[in-house]
Amino acid sequence: xxxxxxxxxxxxxxxxxxxxxxxxxxxxxxxxxxxxxxxxxxxxxxxxxxxxxxxxxxxxxxxxxxxxxxxxxxxxxxxxxxxxxxxxxxxxxxxxxxxxxxxxxxxxxxxxxxxxxxxxxxxxxxxxxxxxxxxxxxxxxxxxxx
Amino acid sequence: xxxxxxxxxxxxxxxxxxxxxxxxxxxxxxxxxxxxxxxxxxxxxxxxxxxxxxxxxxxxxxxxxxxxxxxxxxxxxxxxxxxxxxxxxxxxxxxxxxxxxxxxxxxxxxxxxxxxxxxxxxxxxxxxxxxxxxxxxxxxxxxxxx
DNA sequence: CCCGAATAATTTCAATACGAATTATTTCCA
DNA sequence: TGGAAATAATTCGTATTGAAATTATTCGGG
Numbered sequence: 001x002x003x004x005x006x007x008x009x010x011x012x013x014x015x016x017x018x019x020x021x022x023x024x025x026x027x028x029x030x031x032x033x034x035x036x037x038x039x040x041x042x043x044x045x046x047x048x049x050x051x052x053x054x055x056x057x058x059x060x061x062x063x064x065x066x067x068x069x070x071x072x073x074x075x076x077x078x079x080x081x082x083x084x085x086x087x088x089x090x091x092x093x094x095x096x097x098x099x100x101x102x103x104x105x106x107x108x109x110x111x112x113x114x115x116x117x118x119x120x121x122x123x124x125x126x127x128x129x130x131x132x133x134x135x136x137x138x139x140x141x142x143x144x145x146x
Numbered sequence: 147x148x149x150x151x152x153x154x155x156x157x158x159x160x161x162x163x164x165x166x167x168x169x170x171x172x173x174x175x176x177x178x179x180x181x182x183x184x185x186x187x188x189x190x191x192x193x194x195x196x197x198x199x200x201x202x203x204x205x206x207x208x209x210x211x212x213x214x215x216x217x218x219x220x221x222x223x224x225x226x227x228x229x230x231x232x233x234x235x236x237x238x239x240x241x242x243x244x245x246x247x248x249x250x251x252x253x254x255x256x257x258x259x260x261x262x263x264x265x266x267x268x269x270x271x272x273x274x275x276x277x278x279x280x281x282x283x284x285x286x287x288x289x290x291x292x
Numbered sequence: 293c294c295c296g297a298a299t300a301a302t303t304t305c306a307a308t309a310c311g312a313a314t315t316a317t318t319t320c321c322a
Numbered sequence: 323t324g325g326a327a328a329t330a331a332t333t334c335g336t337a338t339t340g341a342a343a344t345t346a347t348t349c350g351g352g
Contacts, residue, residue: 004266004274005262005265005266008262008265008277008278011277012158012162012281013162013165013205014205014281015162015284015285016158016159016162017205018288019155019158019288021288022288024310033336035337035338035339050300051300051301052299052300052301059159059160060340061339061340061341062301062302063301063302063339063341063342064339064340066302067302067337067339068337068338070302083300086299086300087300087346087347088299088300088346088347088348089299089300089347090300090301113151116154117151118287119151119154119284119287119288120151122283123280130280131154131157131280131281131284132153132154132157134269134277134280135158135161135277136157137268138161138265138269138277139157139160139161139164141264141265141268141269142168142261144261170340179306179307179308180308196330196331197332198329206308207309207310207311208310208330208331208332209310209311209331209332209333210310211331212331212333213309213332214307216332229330232318232330233317233318233330234316234317234318234329234331235317235329235330236331
């Protein structure tokens with residue numbers, strides 16, 4: 001692992017840690033954990049999704065999401081219901097309380113929202129576009145899909 | 147969380163997952179976990195480091211690193227010794243076996259090494275430089291240090 | 293139509309991961 | 323210098339994480 005490779009690794013890791021720290025902050029404000037908030041947000045954007053599809057969307061294992069959903073159901077934020085089309089599957093949706101929670105977390109007081117806006121103020125659209133393109137390219141090569 | 151912000155979040159998360167998957171693969175080949183390999187690698191690059199400094203370098207909590215070091219000591223890959231300068235601190239170093247393990251993990255057979263090289267073959271030095279610069283800029287803004 | 297392969301979810305287990313509390317030691321300043 | 327504040331590490335509790343095994347169901351080819 002020579003210089004450049006190491007730089008790339010550390011850069012990716014640092015950006016991710018910074019991002020998760022913000023999500024954790026917003027999540028803590030409404031009394032949940034970061035992964036729970038990410039799951040709620042995903043469900044807000046796409047209701048009635050199957051557990052497997054949710055796990056795929058989030059790049060998490062089924063077992064992981066299954067446990068997280070357990071806790072969200074216990075907290076009254078999410079409901080599980082068996083799929084009518086496929087009796088193996090379960091369909092997930094937000095409860096009213098779940099909706100309120102995610103909206104409160106990412107609402108006016110959200111640190112993450114403020115910082116993401118700041119990025120758009122301080123970095124030009126061309127550079128952001130460039131950033132996303134390179135990020136995607138690096139990811140594709142890392143996955144061996146080039 | 148509108149379009150661009152979400153794109154940035156997902157891009158960062160995806161790159162990190164791809165990276166960690168590779169590290170996990172190399173680590174599994176030598177019979178350890180990804181975090182354990184990252185710790186061993188860090189110790190290879192900087193021997194005789196204090197636990198607190200190691201945790202800081204890796205952006206991990208002290209308690210987390212303490213537990214990971216426990217397992218590495220049990221496996222005979224790392225040794226703990228009390229610092230002479232500061233009796234509160236412990237100094238960490240690799241054993242001979244620890245050195246061999248990390249060198250084997252990131253040696254010729256390393257998938258991560260191969261993919262990082264591939265990045266340098268497929269992406270121009272200017273673009274890599276640009277990538278690292280933007281990555282750093284985004285991280286700084288996310289941390290609120292702009 | 294039927295049975296083996298594939299798929300969806302859960303459970304279990306070991307390893308992260310972090311915050312809070314605790315213990316031991318050092319620092320620093322009144 | 324004496325003691326409060328800060329620092330280093332560990333322990334504890336809870337919540338991720340993913341691989342592997344398990345169960346239930348669906349799919350697909352003969």
